[in-house]
Amino acid sequence: MNYPGGIKKRCSSSIISYKNRGMTLESELNESNTYYKENKIAYIYKKPTPIKLVRVDYKQNLIKEAYFEKPSTTDYNGIYKGKYIDFEAKETTNKTSFPLCNIHPHQIEHIRNIKDEGGISFLIVRFTTLDQTYLLKGEDFLIFLEKEKRKSIPINYFNDKGYILKNTFRPRIDYLKVVDKILEVE
Numbered sequence: 001m002n003y004p005g006g007i008k009k010r011c012s013s014s015i016i017s018y019k020n021r022g023m024t025l026e027s028e029l030n031e032s033n034t035y036y037k038e039n040k041i042a043y044i045y046k047k048p049t050p051i052k053l054v055r056v057d058y059k060q061n062l063i064k065e066a067y068f069e070k071p072s073t074t075d076y077n078g079i080y081k082g083k084y085i086d087f088e089a090k091e092t093t094n095k096t097s098f099p100l101c102n103i104h105p106h107q108i109e110h111i112r113n114i115k116d117e118g119g120i121s122f123l124i125v126r127f128t129t130l131d132q133t134y135l136l137k138g139e140d141f142l143i144f145l146e147k148e149k150r151k152s153i154p155i156n157y158f159n160d161k162g163y164i165l166k167n168t169f170r171p172r173i174d175y176l177k178v179v180d181k182i183l184e185v186e
Contacts, residue, residue: 025091025126025133025173029076032171036080042176044078044085073110074121080179084119086110087138091126097152098125100145108145111138120182124165124175127155134162135178 026046036042049072055064074088088111090102103123114121121138136153140161144153163178 024128025089025124026075028167028172029089029124029175032173032175033076033078035171036176042078042080042085044076044080046076047072047074074107080120080176081183083183084114084117085121085179086114086119087122087124089124089126091128093127093129094152095127095129095155097150097154098127098158099152101151108142112142115139115142120179122182124173125158125162130155133165133167133173134158135165135175136162137182 030046033042033044033046036044051066053063053066056062057064074086076089077084077086079085088103088107090098092098092102111121111123115138123136123138123141124133125136126133132155136158141153144157144161163181165173165175165178168174
């Protein structure tokens with residue numbers, strides 16, 4: 001399915017199924033956000049993708065036709081310690097780098113806008129085959145894009161500039177520990 005305005009996936013590869021890709025990371029983040037909310041630590045939510053319903057069978061409670069109304073921004077947003085937080089979560093099976101074709105131009109612009117307005121933006125990227133999850137600050141992501149002409153971010157960049165996120169019991173992914181470190185620096 002394409003975004004409005006003809007935006008298409010930029011990855012060039014043979015037939016790839018994207019079905020359920022990223023669902024493990026997403027469900028772990030959702031569990032973490034539920035924990036944060038239940039314990040009144042933070043209020044961070046998964047943003048729904050805006051869709052336009054065209055045909056609906058109300059008798060069967062079934063959507064027959066729909067399309068993306070406009071490109072979505074990033075996956076999650078919310079508030080923590082009085083600061084606006086906005087981030088994108090991605091998974092890759094690649095062992096050496098994160099393909100930039102997984103991030104759309106409008107998402108890059110959104111990350112830039114959040115940073116420029118004083119919010120905290122970042123990427124959470126899981127290298128599934130390595131079982132490693134990183135938080136990369138939006139600022140470091142944007143610096144990479146400005147300086148490098150690569151089609152992917154090497155894992156070394158995540159090791160140098162990112163933060164490793166360890167899985168814990170509750171919350172499953174305690175990314176707010178890293179956000180605390182980011183807030184200390186500001």
